[in-house]
Amino acid sequence: MGKPLRWGLIGASTIAREWVIGAIRAQPGSEVVAVLSSDARRGTDFARAQGIPSTYTDLDALLANPEIDAVYISTTNELHKPQTVAAAAAGKHVLCEKPLALNLADALEMVAACAKAGVVLATNHHLRNAAAHRKIHELIRSGAVGKPLFARIFHAVYLPPHLQGWRLHSRGAGGGVILDITCHDADTLRFLLAAEAIEAVALSQQAELASGELEDGVMAVLRFDNGVVAQLHDAFTVKYAGTGLEVHGTEGSIIARDVMTQRPGGEIVLRNGSGETAVPVEHENLYARSLRAFNAAVAGQGQPSASGQDGVRSLAVALAVQEASRTGRRVAVRYQ
Ligand code: NDP
Numbered sequence: 001m002g003k004p005l006r007w008g009l010i011g012a013s014t015i016a017r018e019w020v021i022g023a024i025r026a027q028p029g030s031e032v033v034a035v036l037s038s039d040a041r042r043g044t045d046f047a048r049a050q051g052i053p054s055t056y057t058d059l060d061a062l063l064a065n066p067e068i069d070a071v072y073i074s075t076t077n078e079l080h081k082p083q084t085v086a087a088a089a090a091g092k093h094v095l096c097e098k099p100l101a102l103n104l105a106d107a108l109e110m111v112a113a114c115a116k117a118g119v120v121l122a123t124n125h126h127l128r129n130a131a132a133h134r135k136i137h138e139l140i141r142s143g144a145v146g147k148p149l150f151a152r153i154f155h156a157v158y159l160p161p162h163l164q165g166w167r168l169h170s171r172g173a174g175g176g177v178i179l180d181i182t183c184h185d186a187d188t189l190r191f192l193l194a195a196e197a198i199e200a201v202a203l204s205q206q207a208e209l210a211s212g213e214l215e216d217g218v219m220a221v222l223r224f225d226n227g228v229v230a231q232l233h234d235a236f237t238v239k240y241a242g243t244g245l246e247v248h249g250t251e252g253s254i255i256a257r258d259v260m261t262q263r264p265g266g267e268i269v270l271r272n273g274s275g276e277t278a279v280p281v282e283h284e285n286l287y288a289r290s291l292r293a294f295n296a297a298v299a300g301q302g303q304p305s306a307s308g309q310d311g312v313r314s315l316a317v318a319l320a321v322q323e324a325s326r327t328g329r330r331v332a333v334r335y336q
Helices: 014-025 040-050 059-063 077-089 104-117 131-141 177-193 286-298 308-327
Strands: 006-010 031-036 054-056 070-073 093-096 121-123 148-156 197-205 217-224 229-235 244-249 252-257 267-272 275-279
Touching (some): 006 014, 006 059, 014 040, 031 040, 031 059, 054 059, 059 077, 077 093, 077 104, 104 308, 121 308, 131 267, 148 177, 177 244, 177 308, 197 308
Parallel strands (some): 006 070, 031 054, 070 093, 093 121
Antiparallel strands (some): 197 217, 244 252, 267 275
């Protein structure tokens, strides 16, 4: 049983509204106390619509509120680092959105600041909380595919019109599909394979949505330190592909469909010498599970489902894919 937490939201964002506020409130005794927006009107509208008692436009004022135990940071990506460092200095626990930062040095500084302040830092990688992914993890660990050789991630989706803003047009805010989606793939593969990516090659695309230097699609290949080679296809521009994940090993293949999503769901099939078996999954809200683990970690019971260090590592992989796609070279993943 985790500790009930009183939350301050840093960012009047879509993800907070659609998923995270509900997940916070699903934890017994936990509540959302305040929201920070850079725009007073947007903040008050958001607070009224979401039933949040107070709003702030000044970060220091929110962080000075002694009623707040923890903050959820879901602003645009360039703000995550200064806001996390300030929250840690104020003694608040931090659940931060991915990518943690725009470069590795900033992400490492965030981890160090939270460690120094003795507060929990978690990265909101929702997918490793999905019951489907946890089942695939269990299958791989139990030897169901033998030695894993290859993985394939199908994460090419269509960015909904209400999100077609900074992700497509602002490099300064950390836009582009690689920072947005590839970092989720990287975290998912690290979790499933219990391995680290060591090198990347990639080709990106700017099709019809993104502008400037930003990509709206990418295909990448990663090599992991256990020998697995993984192929990723991420996009904002693909309407009808559907999502999926496959792991192919010496003794079997796991084929999962509709599992790279925010919604609980999807199907898993195990294919091997005995034929094809549908694997049952008891689905659960991904964000509620993430918040449950966070509350437990604050109470000293275990770790958040994805830690700050996990956020550093998924960012490192995304940055390697970004560099590979920009230079056309094979790039080693740097974690320091
Ligand atoms: P939004 O664009 O909805 O929100 C980001 C910021 O944009 C807000 O903090 C807000 O600033 C500002 N904003 C929101 N609505 C408007 C508007 N109508 N006009 C002008 N500005 C506005 O982003 P998302 O919710 O999609 O993403 C936020 C973060 O969450 C990102 O880091 C993203 O990568 C991450 N994310 C994670 C997901 C996950 O499953 N883990 C899924 C989706 C996003 P202000 O706060 O100042 O009002």
